[in-house]
Amino acid sequence: MPNYTLYYFNGRGRAEICRMLMSAASVPYTDKRFEFNEWDKYRNEMPSFCVPVLDIDGQNKMPETMAIARYLAREHGFYGKNNMDMFRIDYICDCFYEIMHDYMRYFHAKNGRFWGNDSDMKSSDLNPYMQTRYMETCRRILPFMERSLEMRNSGSQFFMGDQMTLCDMMCYCCLENPMMENQSMFNSYPKLMALWKRVAAHPKITGYLKKRCSTNW
Structure with a gap:
């Protein structure tokens, strides 16, 4: 099982579907939240300078809400069969x-x-x-x-x-x-x-x- 860290602001927003999927699949992850006034500290570490971002094993930071959600859905059985x-x-x-x-x-x-x-x-x-x-x-x-x-x-x-x-x-x-x-x-x-x-x-x-x-x- 990969080690996941999800980066997003301290709100539900665009990241909530990713959190919900991992919870529905009983997948452990680190929910890395930060306040708006901390964004400048994280911005340059994020692909395309946006969040949410899913970090996989500390090696790949993957951006875009629905790309992350579809990956998680495929991995954990919440996607289609054909x-x-x-x-x-x-x-x-x-x-x-x-x-x-x-x-x-x-x-x-x-x-x-x-x-x-x-x-x-x-x-x-x-x-x-x-x-x-x-x-x-x-x-x-x-x-x-x-x-x-x-x-x-x-x-x-x-x-x-x-x-x-x-x-x-x-x-x-x-x-x-x-x-x-x-x-x-x-x-x-x-x-x-x-x-x-x-x-x-x-x-x-x-x-x-x-x-x-x-x-x-």
Whole structure:
């Protein structure tokens, strides 16, 4: 088993899907978190100067959220069994990542800070264009995700059937903060909301959610 170290800011954000996968697979790893004011100390050590980054055995630092997530899913049995299954999992994950990306950009401010994470920031600091873009992305993608879920077992289990995979965990991670802020915007997607609760109730995920670090985002 490789020795993993995951580098990211002290928040859930783009790294949470990677943490959740490793917890679901019972894979030990070092969760290396740092504050925004420490970023300059780590920046030059990271490929393409971004995080999350997964360090494998202290020899390979691998960047990009979904590349890391797909590697972990393949290694630990949370990916598809054939090319068409993997294709379906990929498009579902990428759709949710679009929402996550726009959400993170919406709440992102200068110097790596996020609205709601710093007392000196005001709602006027938010980018109105990114707010509109985030909401439009949700309106475009969520109905499609609801229909995609219904394609297997009428949406009563998971995206790929009776087993939880990468895309189900991606659904949870993507929608967690938006759900806490405005749950009513998801009332039109009852199957997705039921899936969100189903993932949280999975024995491996429940244990992770209880012990993880508590952060605002």
